[in-house]
Every structure is written in structure tokens, then in C-alpha cells.
Amino acid sequence: MADLAAVVGIGQTKYQTKRKDVSIAGLVREAAFNALTDAGLTWDDIDAVVVGKAPDMFEGGIMPELYLTDALGCNGKPMLRVHTAGSVGGSTAIVAASYVQSGMFKRVLTVTYEKQSESNAMWALSNAQPFSPHLNAGAGGFFAPIIREYMRRTNAPYDVGIKVATKDRLHGARNPLAHLQLPNITLKEVEDSPMLWEPLRFLESCPSSDGACALVISNEELAAQSPKKPAWIRGAAMRSEPTMYAGREQVNPQAGIDCAKDVYKQAGITDPRKDLDCAEIYVPFSWYEPMWLENLGFADVGQGWKLTMEGATSLDEKGDIPWNCSGGVLSSNPIGASGMIRFAEAARQVRGDAGDHQVDGAKLAMGHAYGGGAQFFAMWVVGSEKA
Amino acid sequence: MRDIAIVSFVQSDCVRDAGAQNEVELIMPVLRKALDAAGIQSAQDVDFTCSGSCDYLQGAAFAFVSGVDPLGAVPPIKESHVEMDAAWALYEAVLKITMGQAESALVYGFGKSSPGELPIVLSQQLDPYYMAPLWLDSISTAALQARTMLDNGDITEKDMAEVVARSRKNAKSNPHAQLKGDVSVDELLAEPTYLSPLRKHDCCPVSDGACAMVVATVEKAKEWGKPYAVLKGIDHRIESHNFGARDLTQSPSTQAAAKSAGVANGPVEVAEIYAPFSHQEIILKRALGLGDDTVVNPSGGVLAGNLMMASGLSRIGEVAMRIIRGDIKRGIAHATSGHALQQNLVAVLEEA
Amino acid sequence: MSDQNTEALEPITGIEVPVYLDYNFTAGRATARFLTGVKNGKLLGQRCPSCRNVYIPPRGCCAACGVATEEEVELSNKATVESFTIVHIPIPGNPIKPPYVIANLVPDGANISFLHVLSECKNEDVRIGMRVEALWKDASEWDYAMENIQYFRPIDEPDMEVEEIGRLKDA
Numbered sequence: 001m002a003d004l005a006a007v008v009g010i011g012q013t014k015y016q017t018k019r020k021d022v023s024i025a026g027l028v029r030e031a032a033f034n035a036l037t038d039a040g041l042t043w044d045d046i047d048a049v050v051v052g053k054a055p056d057m058f059e060g061g062i063m064p065e066l067y068l069t070d071a072l073g074c075n076g077k078p079m080l081r082v083h084t085a086g087s088v089g090g091s092t093a094i095v096a097a098s099y100v101q102s103g104m105f106k107r108v109l110t111v112t113y114e115k116q117s118e119s120n121a122m123w124a125l126s127n128a129q130p131f132s133p134h135l136n137a138g139a140g141g142f143f144a145p146i147i148r149e150y151m152r153r154t155n156a157p158y159d160v161g162i163k164v165a166t167k168d169r170l171h172g173a174r175n176p177l178a179h180l181q182l183p184n185i186t187l188k189e190v191e192d193s194p195m196l197w198e199p200l201r202f203l204e205s206c207p208s209s210d211g212a213c214a215l216v217i218s219n220e221e222l223a224a225q226s227p228k229k230p231a232w233i234r235g236a237a238m239r240s241e242p243t244m245y246a247g248r249e250q251v252n253p254q255a256g257i258d259c260a261k262d263v264y265k266q267a268g269i270t271d272p273r274k275d276l277d278c279a280e281i282y283v284p285f286s287w288y289e290p291m292w293l294e295n296l297g298f299a300d301v302g303q304g305w306k307l308t309m310e311g312a313t314s315l316d317e318k319g320d321i322p323w324n325c326s327g328g329v330l331s332s333n334p335i336g337a338s339g340m341i342r343f344a345e346a347a348r349q350v351r352g353d354a355g356d357h358q359v360d361g362a363k364l365a366m367g368h369a370y371g372g373g374a375q376f377f378a379m380w381v382v383g384s385e386k387a
Numbered sequence: 388m389r390d391i392a393i394v395s396f397v398q399s400d401c402v403r404d405a406g407a408q409n410e411v412e413l414i415m416p417v418l419r420k421a422l423d424a425a426g427i428q429s430a431q432d433v434d435f436t437c438s439g440s441c442d443y444l445q446g447a448a449f450a451f452v453s454g455v456d457p458l459g460a461v462p463p464i465k466e467s468h469v470e471m472d473a474a475w476a477l478y479e480a481v482l483k484i485t486m487g488q489a490e491s492a493l494v495y496g497f498g499k500s501s502p503g504e505l506p507i508v509l510s511q512q513l514d515p516y517y518m519a520p521l522w523l524d525s526i527s528t529a530a531l532q533a534r535t536m537l538d539n540g541d542i543t544e545k546d547m548a549e550v551v552a553r554s555r556k557n558a559k560s561n562p563h564a565q566l567k568g569d570v571s572v573d574e575l576l577a578e579p580t581y582l583s584p585l586r587k588h589d590c591c592p593v594s595d596g597a598c599a600m601v602v603a604t605v606e607k608a609k610e611w612g613k614p615y616a617v618l619k620g621i622d623h624r625i626e627s628h629n630f631g632a633r634d635l636t637q638s639p640s641t642q643a644a645a646k647s648a649g650v651a652n653g654p655v656e657v658a659e660i661y662a663p664f665s666h667q668e669i670i671l672k673r674a675l676g677l678g679d680d681t682v683v684n685p686s687g688g689v690l691a692g693n694l695m696m697a698s699g700l701s702r703i704g705e706v707a708m709r710i711i712r713g714d715i716k717r718g719i720a721h722a723t724s725g726h727a728l729q730q731n732l733v734a735v736l737e738e739a
Numbered sequence: 740m741s742d743q744n745t746e747a748l749e750p751i752t753g754i755e756v757p758v759y760l761d762y763n764f765t766a767g768r769a770t771a772r773f774l775t776g777v778k779n780g781k782l783l784g785q786r787c788p789s790c791r792n793v794y795i796p797p798r799g800c801c802a803a804c805g806v807a808t809e810e811e812v813e814l815s816n817k818a819t820v821e822s823f824t825i826v827h828i829p830i831p832g833n834p835i836k837p838p839y840v841i842a843n844l845v846p847d848g849a850n851i852s853f854l855h856v857l858s859e860c861k862n863e864d865v866r867i868g869m870r871v872e873a874l875w876k877d878a879s880e881w882d883y884a885m886e887n888i889q890y891f892r893p894i895d896e897p898d899m900e901v902e903e904i905g906r907l908k909d910a
Contacts, residue, residue, distance in 0.1 A: 002486040002487050002488060003486070020752035020753060021752065023516060024515065055442050055448035055449055056441075056442055056443060056448075056470065057442060057443070057447075057448040058448070059515065060511065060515065060756075060758045061511055061512070061515040061519060062441065062443045062508070062509065062511045062512045063441065063470055063471065063512055063724070063725070064515070066512055066625070066628055066724070066725040066726075066729055066730065067512075067513065067514045067515065067628045068628075069625045069626075069627065069628055069729075070627055070628055070629060070632075074625055075625065075626055075627050076624060076625075076626070076639070076640065076643060077624060077625065078622065078623050078624060078625070079623075079625040079730065080469065080471070080475055080478065080479070080623075081469055081470050081471050081475075082467065082468070082469055082470075083442075083451065083468055083469065083470040084467060084468050085449055085452060091467055095467065095479060095482070098479075098482040098483060098486050098488070099482060101482075101486040101488075102388065102481075102482045102483075102485040102486040103485065103486070104388055104482065104485060118515075118753075140824075141824055141826055141841055141854075144824030145821075145822035145823055145824050145841075145842070145843050146822065148822050148823065148824065148867070149821075149822045149867065152867055152901070194827065195825070195827050195838070196826070196827055196828060197824045197825070197826055197827070197828075198824055198825035198826075198827070198838070199824075200824075237465075238465055238466065238467060239463040239464070239465060239466070240436075240455055240460055240463060240464055240465075240466035241455070241460050241461060241462075241463040241464075242455050242456050242458075242460055242461065242802030242803065243452055243453075243455070243456075243802070244802060244851060245461060245792075245801065245802040245803035245851070246787070246790065246792030246793075246794065246801070246803060246850035246851050246905065246907070247792065247803070247850065247905070247907075248461075248803075253463075254461075254462060254463050255463035258462065258463050259463075372449065372452050373452075375452075375455075376466075405765075406765070407765055407766075407767065407768045407771050408765070408767060408768055409765055409766065409767025409768070409770070409798075409799060410767075411767065411798060411799040411800055412767055412768055412769070412799045412800075412807075415799070415800060415805075415807060418805075429805055430805070443760075445762065445764070446760060446762040446764070453798065455802070456798065456799070456800050456802040456805070457799075457800050457802075457805050458805050459803070459804050459805025459806070460802070460805070461802070461803040461804075499765070501763070502762040502763045502764055502765060503760055503761065503762045503763075504760075504761070507760065508760055511758060511760075515756070516754065516756075519756065519758075520754075520756045
């Protein structure tokens with residue numbers, strides 16, 4: 001049986017297009033230092049460090065954790081580097097938690113980041129590979145046809161994505177760390193933004209951000225001594241499936257369904273919409289909100305878009321299950337960190353420490369990340385209570 | 388940690404260039420053999436799968452993603468990946484098993500280094516602002532280390548040549564080795580220097596290949612009815628990235644990991660050490676506290692063939708297989724990552 | 740302090756360090772066979788010995804079963820649109836002007852789609868289930884590349900039922 005573990009410190013940087021004032025090491029140190037400060041700890045209190053980021057090619061260095069050890073106070077300690085594509089922020093938090101849940105470590109620091117401004121992620125994602133046609137479609141070009149198939153199956157109105165994009169930016173305006181600050185955004189503005197990969201418009205896509213996110217995770221005994229309220233890890237799960245195989249269900253991937261079932265079972269959740277108070281779900285393109293509402297069991301298959309349109313996921317419309325109160329990936333996207341930000345924001349909610357985007361009385365929240373061709377999933381559920 | 392049973396281990400031959408085979412094609416045969424040896428069908432039959440690889444070896448972002456293809460991951464599996472040597476993937480599996488989330492795991496590592504110029508590619512592991520722009524390659528940093536040791540009087544060039552001669556000799560009994568044969572210390576010392584003070588033979592070769600391992604709880608291994616070796620301890624530590632802040636002639640991270648893993652808790656019959664350069668074997672042997680009664684690198688070590696991203700796991704597998712075959716009762720294995728032994732992992736293995 | 744000194748103290752916020760690495764890329768044995776087919780104007784898939792599905796381009800194994808694909812299957816030039824997107828961003832070095840259609844296409848006889856460009860039709864007429872065929876470049880331009888197919892274009896055949904696209908037919 002796994003030992004109890006809790007998030008006792010959370011540190012984030014401000015997310016923005018270019019953090020010219022810091023190096024990569026400066027960026028990760030800022031998030032790590034903020035997490036230690038939040039936990040009332042110093043570097044010496046940390047037993048191990050787990051680093052995650054998306055492909056090394058995004059910044060051009062190989063295994064950058066080797067260079068980051070000095071900035072993260074890790075010399076003489078264990079350092080592990082996770083890479084599971086876009087889900088890496090979530091996977092890294094889960095691996096870090098397992099350091100503690102195994103009973104082998106008391107307190108670990110985990111940090112994820114991306115400094116996209118130091119290279120060109122679009123290039124790294126779709127650089128010309130020999131032998132395959134160079135279509136410059138990027139991630140949007142990969143996911144847009146899947147979204148179109150969702151629209152065909154559900155007959156969802158054309159403006160569901162527009163609604164999600166607007167809602168998440170309004171949420172983001174409540175979060176001073178969010179990259180995009182668009183407090184006056186309107187549905188019309190999103191609708192009028194340039195089409196990129198039909199049906200996805202410019203404002204229905206995530207930005208490209210610099211930023212880092214860090215967590216301090218500790219065992220039960222040390223969490224009890226923590227100055228601030230711990231967020232107890234009530235369940236954590238990962239699932240993977242191949243990118244392409246004959247008969248693969250791409251709109252509603254099995255790996256996501258299985259991962260959600262696993263994490264709900266651990267956390268004792270039978271009806272996620274009812275049992276959870278809020279969720280931070282990886283939605284880099286607007287239409288992934290209704291798609292994941294169905295995939296994660298918040299709505300029946302074919303019905304996810306209705307929750308979105310009814311405002312069930314909106315903080316401003318006082319929805320019953322707010323999604324991405326922090327503004328989500330649509331408001332900030334330092335790729336390697338984006339998953340951990342979801343996990344961290346879920347923890348902030350149950351700690352009652354989410355500022356202007358706090359959901360009143362949140363006790364149970366979910367963090368979610370996905371990556372690759374929507375094939376790698378990482379999820380956790382955190383609670384204000386141990387069980 | 389709890390005791391972990393290493394049930395099977397398979398590695399491919401170390402070859403300078405695997406030719407037309409891509410990574411998936413390199414992985415598939417070793418996976419098949421490792422699963423067969425454990426008496427199971429696919430990744431569906433273990434609770435957790437973890438791999439180690441490096442995108443930059445083949446020069447494409449998300450190169451590891453295709454590594455999922457040979458697993459038969461339909462329905463979906465619990466799976467993770469480290470951008471590190473697969474020895475650290477094993478470490479992640481140890482965490483999952485110890486925390487009770489898995490009773491068995493499949494671990495694999497793969498690397499096709501031949502498409503690029505490996506030492507140059509690895510230059511980009513260095514600090515991206517101050518050192519990587521100098522294109523200081525991985526052989527040059529090792530040469531800096533060897534020079535420091537020679538000038539300190541810690542070792543002689545003859546000591547280095549002896550390491551190489553023994554590696555080549557031991558590799559004769561290793562069917563997967565790339566470089567093997569009888570060569571005298573005098574012959575080696577007569578060779579010209581390549582990157583002073585290193586001679587070409589002081590550096591590990593570049594190899595393509597993969598390896599895979601199946602591990603489980605001791606209870607599960609007994610249920611499977613397969614012989615196994617027991618992983619008693621495993622730990623890993625990292626040191627400063629700044630060469631100037633390190634004493635390159637020592638490996639305190641190896642020393643710390645060895646202490647915590649319990650190397651000194653019993654006799655060490657065999658040590659498989661991941662020393663990509665001859666002088667590093669001497670540093671590591673000292674850091675691990677090994678005496679002359681320990682047989683070092685009976686496989687020939689990585690000087691006989693270096694599967695980047697898999698060599699560390701291979702060291703552990705080599706020792707495990709010697710225990711499973713009944714050749715020895717206790718041994719240790721070591722893995723390294725980064726330039727000049729920056730990061731090190733130590734594992735202790737015993738008979739069941 | 741003089742102006743000159745103040746200027747010298749301007750913080751450095753970035754340096755340019757281009758990274759050039761040369762790779763001798765290998766496609767893999769299965770893909771190499773596929774590309775050899777493309778070089779000769781043929782689309783060659785590979786069948787999974789276990790689930791019988793046909794993969795194109797073959798990548799060495801059936802990702803569902805985790806077993807190597809061996810048996811080669813020559814596929815038709817005709818395909819069905821599984822889904823698509825209209826891209827409004829130009830492709831560097833490609834004469835095709837945005838907005839253009841990128842489609843997931845399932846060639847007849849295959850059970851998986853690949854991405855390619857769709858042309859010779861109005862973007863708004865493209866639909867899931869639409870039947871298309873490959874337009875190959877002149878044979879003199881053929882190389883080991885999918886670009887040997889200039890694009891796919893619609894053909895005068897009734898749309899395929901969505902449920903049938905890519906479905907394995909009983910042999």
C-alpha cells in the first residue's frame with residue numbers, strides 16, 4: 001500500500017511570451033524557489049529533484065537537467081528527468097509523488113518548464129523529416145481533423161469552441177500569472193480571429209509561453225508540519241497507447257477513459273461532475289473541452305458540448321463544475337510545464353489558495369495532462385482531506 | 388525499497404551501424420526475447436512499462452514515441468519514459484513496485500547513435516550559454532579529466548592501457564561485444580594519441596542497439612516460476628555541472644550512491660561499471676570501494692560496446708544474468724550520465 | 740559615468756547560438772521498402788500477421804499487436820477522406836497557396852490513414868467520406884518520397900459510409 005503524500009509547496013513563474021530577464025536556469029530556479037518559500041523550506045530540506053520538460057529540441061540543449069542541477073540545489077542528491085511528450089508536466093508530478101509514496105524519500109522537489117522563446121517549438125514539432133511529406137501542419141493540423149470528426153458525430157453547433165476560448169480567457173484574467181490577459185474578450189472577437197487550421201481559429205489555440213512550475217511533495221508526517229494547508233494526493237494514474245494503429249479511436253481515446261477510471265477509483269469518485277469541485281484539464285485547442293468532458297466521464301458521449309454551452313464549466317456563469325479556473329492551457333502554455341500547472345492549480349484550489357479564481361469551498365479537484373497524438377495521459381486527484 | 392526480482396534481461400549485439408533498421412526494429416527482438424524469458428506475452432502482462440532514450444541521438448523531437456509501437460499497448464498500458472539511460476527507467480519501476488502500484492514491470496532502453504556524430508551531439512549536453520557554444524565534445528571533457536589524473540600522479544598511461552587490454556580480453560566471451568581480442572599493454576601504448584592524453588582505444592566505441600529487462604516483486608517471480616536475481620539496493624546521485632567546481636579525479640556522487648545502495652554490505656564478486664573512458668573505470672573502482680578480489684567488467688564493459696541510453700541498464704542486466712546462471716552470488720552495477728561522470732547510479736544484486 | 744559606460748552596461752538578454760548537427764537518417768527496413776515502392780509509383784502497405792490490418796506507410800510493426808509486419812500489399816491509388824482540416828498557413832517551399840486542405844486519407848485496402856494534400860476542388864466541398872485519388876508527379880521526378888504524389892483529388896464515386904472507412908473487410 002502506498003504511503004500518503006501531499007503537495008506542501010507550489011511555485012510558478014509569470015507566464016509570458018519571452019522571459020528575457022532570466023536564463024533557463026534562472027527560470028526554473030524562480031519557480032523552485034517560489035515553491036520552497038510557499039512550503040516554508042530551504043534547498044537543504046529537499047531529498048531529491050525530479051525534472052520534466054517536453055522535447056529537448058524545443059530549446060536546443062540535450063538532457064538539460066544535467067546543467068540545471070546547480071540551479072536546483074540538487075548536487076549530491078538524486079535527479080531524475082521525465083519526458084512523456086505534452087503530458088510530461090503531469091507525469092513528472094506523478095513520478096515525484098511516487099518517490100514519497102514508495103516511502104523511499106520524505107520530501108522531493110519537482111520542476112517542469114519550457115522556455116519556448118529560446119528556440120522555435122513550431123519548428124521542433126514539424127521540422128522536415130526525410131521521407132515524410134512536409135505539410136507544416138504542426139499540432140493544430142494534427143488535432144483539427146479529429147475535432148472535425150467530433151463535430152460530425154455530435155452535430156455540435158459551430159461556436160462551442162468559441163465559447164470555450166472566451167470562457168478560459170475570462171478565467172485567465174482572474175489569474176495574474178496567466179500569459180494572455182484578455183479581460184474584455186468577446187465571443188465575436190474569437191469568432192473574427194483568423195482561421196488557422198479549420199475549424200480552429202487563432203484565438204481558439206493556445207499561446208506559446210515561457211514559464212516554469214514547481215511543487216514540493218512530502219510524506220504524511222512532514223506535511224502535518226507544513227505552515228500552509230497540504231493538498232493530499234488522493235489518486236494518480238498514467239496511461240499510454242500508440243499514436244497510430246488500425247481502428248484507433250482518436251476522438252475519445254481509450255487511454256484517457258482508462259486513466260480517468262483508474263484515478264477516480266483510487267479517489268473514491270463515482271460521478272466526477274458531482275464529486276469533484278473543479279478540474280484543471282489540458283485543453284490546448286478549444287474543442288478539447290467538450291471532447292474531454294466526454295472522455296473523462298463528466299458527460300455522456302455526444303453530450304459534452306452541452307455542458308460547455310450551458311456554462312457548467314464557467315466560473316463567471318457560476319457553473320457547477322468549473323474547468324480551468326486558472327485560464328488553462330489556452331491562457332498559458334509553457335509546454336513542458338503545462339501539465340504540472342494543471343496539477344498545481346488543482347492543488348491550489350483544495351488548499352483554498354487560488355486567489356481570484358478560487359472555487360468557493362473546493363475540497364476535491366482534478367489535474368489532467370495529455371500528450372503526443374492524444375495518446376499519453378496523466379491525471380491526479382487532490383483533496384483538502386486525507387481521505 | 389523492497390527487494391525486486393530481476394527475472395530476465397536481453398540485449399542486442401553492439402554494432403557500429405545497425406544499417407537500415409530503425410529504433411522500433413531494434414527494440415522488437417530484444418523485447419520479444421526478454422518477455423519470452425519471463426514467460427509472458429507482452430507489455431499487457433506487466434503492471435508498468437518504462438523506457439529510456441534520447442531524442443537527439445536520431446535528431447527528431449518525440450523520437451521516443453515510436454518506442455511504444457512494439458509494446459502491443461492496445462488496450463492502453465501504464466507507461467512512462469525518462470530522457471536518460473534506461474537504468475533510471477528501472478529506478479522509476481522500482482519506485483512503482485515499492486509503493487505497491489505494480490507487481491511487475493518491463494524496462495527497456497534503446498539508442499541508434501550511428502546517424503549522428505555522437506561526441507559532437509553530446510556537446511549539446513553542456514550549459515547552453517557558456518559551454519555548449521564552444522562545441523566541447525564528450526571526448527574532450529573526458530580528456531580533461533584524464534589529464535588531471537595523469538598530472539596528479541593518480542594514474543599512469545599504462546594503468547589506462549591495462550583497463551583496455553582487460554576489456555578486450557574479457558569481451559572475447561561476450562557474444563554482444565563490438566571490440567574484443569588479445570592485445571598487449573605495450574601494443575596499446577604504441578598507438579598514437581587521439582585526443583591527448585586519450586588514445587582511440589581509451590574511448591568507448593559508438594554502438595547501435597537496445598536492451599530490455601523484466602522485473603517483479605519476489606512473490607510474483609516465484610509465481611512465474613522463473614529463476615531470478617534480487618535487486619537489494621539502488622541509488623543515484625548527481626554532481627555540479629560546473630567542471631571547475633568538481634574534483635574530476637574523484638566521483639563523490641558514485642561514492643554516495645554506493646553507500647546508500649549498500650555496496651559494502653557484503654563481498655562484491657563482480658562489478659559491471661559504466662566507464663566510457665578507460666581512466667574513468669579507475670575513478671569508479673575507487674569510488675565504489677572495490678578491492679582486487681572483485682572482477683571488474685567481465686563482459687568487457689562499455690569499452691567493448693556502448694549502447695547509449697541502454698548501457699547502464701545493460702550493466703545491471705549483465706550482473707543479474709551471472710547471478711541467475713549461478714556463476715556468482717553477489718555483484719554490483721553502475722550507470723553514468725553526462726560529461727566526465729556527472730551523474731551516477733549504483734545497484735546491488737544478490738542471489739535469491 | 741559617461742554615456743559610453745552606461746551603454747556598455749546594457750544587460751545582455753540573449754545570445755545567438757545556432758546549433759547545426761548532421762544526421763544520416765534511416766527510415767527503417769519496413770519504411771525503406773515502402774519508399775522503394777513509392778519511387779516506382781506504387782503504394783505498398785504491410786499486413787499485420789496477427790490482426791490482419793494493413794498499415795501504410797508501414798513502420799515496422801503493428802502498433803496494436805506489437806508484432807512485426809511482413810506481408811506486402813499493393814494498394815490502390817484511390818482513397819477515402821477520413822477527416823480533414825483547411826490550413827491557412829503556407830508550407831515553406833511549396834507552391835500550394837493557403838487555404839489548402841490537409842486530409843487524413845485511407846487508401847483502398849488499408850486500415851489506417853496518412854496525411855496528404857487534397858486539391859482540384861473547392862475547400863468547402865470537402866467532406867468526410869469523400870472519394871479521392873492520387874495524382875502522381877511525372878515519373879521522371881519520382882524519388883524516395885511521398886511528395887511523388889503531388890496531391891489527391893476528388894473522383895466521381897459516391898461517398899463511403901463513415902462507419903466503413905478503414906474497416907477491415909472479411910477476406
